[in-house]
Amino acid sequence: xxxxxxxxxxVLALSSTxxxxxxxxxxxxxxxxxxxxQGKNFKAGIDAWMALNGAKVGDDDIEIVYRDLPAxxxxxxxxxxxxxxxxxxxxxxxxxxxTPDAMAVTPLLEQANVxxxxxxxxxxxxxxxxxxxxxxxxxxxxTSAPMAKVAKERGVKKxxxxxxxYGPGVDSENAFKTTFTAEGGEVVDSxxxxxxxxxxxxxxQRVKDSGxxxxxxxxxxxxxxxxxxxxxxxxxxxxxxxxxxAPGDLTQESDLPALGDAAAGxxxxxxxxxxxxxxxxxxxxxxxxxxxxxxxxxxFPSVGAxxxxxxxxxxxxxxxxxxxxxxxxxxxxxxxxxxxxxxxSIDAESRHITQNIYLREVAKAEDGSxxxxxxxxxxxxxxxxxxxxx
Ligand code: PHB
Numbered sequence: 001x002x003x004x005x006x007x008x009x010x011v012l013a014l015s016s017t018x019x020x021x022x023x024x025x026x027x028x029x030x031x032x033x034x035x036x037x038q039g040k041n042f043k044a045g046i047d048a049w050m051a052l053n054g055a056k057v058g059d060d061d062i063e064i065v066y067r068d069l070p071a072x073x074x075x076x077x078x079x080x081x082x083x084x085x086x087x088x089x090x091x092x093x094x095x096x097x098x099t100p101d102a103m104a105v106t107p108l109l110e111q112a113n114v115x116x117x118x119x120x121x122x123x124x125x126x127x128x129x130x131x132x133x134x135x136x137x138x139x140x141x142x143t144s145a146p147m148a149k150v151a152k153e154r155g156v157k158k159x160x161x162x163x164x165x166y167g168p169g170v171d172s173e174n175a176f177k178t179t180f181t182a183e184g185g186e187v188v189d190s191x192x193x194x195x196x197x198x199x200x201x202x203x204x205q206r207v208k209d210s211g212x213x214x215x216x217x218x219x220x221x222x223x224x225x226x227x228x229x230x231x232x233x234x235x236x237x238x239x240x241x242x243x244x245x246a247p248g249d250l251t252q253e254s255d256l257p258a259l260g261d262a263a264a265g266x267x268x269x270x271x272x273x274x275x276x277x278x279x280x281x282x283x284x285x286x287x288x289x290x291x292x293x294x295x296x297x298x299x300f301p302s303v304g305a306x307x308x309x310x311x312x313x314x315x316x317x318x319x320x321x322x323x324x325x326x327x328x329x330x331x332x333x334x335x336x337x338x339x340x341x342x343x344x345s346i347d348a349e350s351r352h353i354t355q356n357i358y359l360r361e362v363a364k365a366e367d368g369s370x371x372x373x374x375x376x377x378x379x380x381x382x383x384x385x386x387x388x389x390x
Contacts, residue, residue: 020059021321025312026067026084027095028077028105029119029301033070035222037254038097038301040292042119045305047291048284049313057313060321065090069097072166072195074104081105085112091323092117092312097301098220099123099167106130113325117311119304123167124385127352132325134332134351136311136344137304138271140172140218141385143247146357146378147269148179151214151245158188159245160212162203164219165192171385172218172247178388180216188212198224200231207242208235214243221249221299226258233262248273248372251362254299256370263362263370271355272303272341273372284340307339307353311346343380350386357381 027046031039046064055062065088067080077096084090085108093109094117096102102121106129109116118126118135122143127133151159161176163169169192177187189210191203207215215237219225229251232244248270256263274285288302289295311332318331329351336345342356356377363373 020061022061022063023057023092023316023321024063024065024088024090025092025094026065026081026088026090028067028069028080028084028093028101029095029097030070031066031068035070035097037297037299038120038222039068040297041254041299041301042095042097042305044288044292044298045119045302046309048287048302049306049309051287051291052283053309053313057316058321060316062313062316069101072098072100074100077101078104078108081108085114090114092315094308094312095119095305096121099126102126103129103167106133109133109325113323115315115325115329117308119308120301121168122171124171124383125167125389127350127386128389131351132329134311134329134346136307136346136353137301138355139352139383139385140168140247141175141388142355142381142383143249143270143357144172144175144216144218145179145384146359146381147216147245147247147267148176148183148185149378150267150269150359150376151180151216152183152185156185156214156243156245158186158212159214159216160188160207160210161190162207162215162217163190163192164195164197164224166195168220169218174388175385176216195220195224198227200228201235204231204235204237207237208240212242214245216245217250218247219250221252221255225250225252226255229255229259229266230262243267248300248360251360251372252299253372254297256362257296259370264364266362267359268372269357269359269378270300270372271357272300273358273360273374274298275371275373276341276358277374278338278340278342280338281340303340307341307344310337310339311335347382350383352383352386354380354382
């Protein structure tokens, strides 16, 4: 009897090793070029997750296969995703910093039987393009609408909006305008700039001339946002009495050293601050700083990636490592957990993340460096942009 149990266990052990697989996750992001810090943050979040949770789910080894997409380039994004699926045999696609790159991949998912976990791209509509998309970042509707409420509460009456002319910029403008107008405020003008704009002086002049008492702005985080905030400062807008309002993309932590005193006091609304005060965030920041190498480079895409890995590990667990994209996605609908950013859940209907949005002010730390200090919380925000699409 005893020997037969031992024999059975030996067979089990053998078969579980025999069935152990390597599950590949294909991650597309900007790992070189002007947005390389943003891609580095994807990798830091993924590395932090794997350092804290292991590189295995059950018996299966998890391997991340990275592909570099330096700028928004939908055709190249689609080609990279196809190559990852066909040649590398990835079971999951993840990452995607820019909206057009995520959009370009959604038509491939069902045929490839692969879920897409969006770790950054923030246009509301992305999740509606395929039932196999789950998003762990944010939408610009989600992060911009609360700023309209803050503006109204603080007595701002007239606002000019300035956004990059593509998905998340248009969503951000609509979110701010709809909410601010509903609160009784007035949007006096709305400027949409090409994504490639890097001389912001003429725009700052239009902002001054508009007679608005605040400018609300969205640009994708990177050299663009750094240039825009510098131009706001160098063109004397604060002195001219034009307040600065934006989602947190414009004061990402990795830009603060370069902005210096120019950033002091800027108000933004966002889902994540590196300074967020919780045990989960302390653990995360420690691991992510180690992973990124230069702690000053840590920024929000790292948390989208870290939580994206949380979701992917749950999907792998729920499917026992087998390739079943619909079952994997179904398994995370309604999933709730404590993220480094605060409590979050995956909305079962939209597959987008529900989360707190925080009002933050750029403040000076004791060591003289600047950080985003959370000063108020809008709890459990869904994505109002998805409702607006219906
Ligand atoms: C986007 O393209 O969806 C995007 C990129 C960077 C951001 C926000 C949104 O900071």
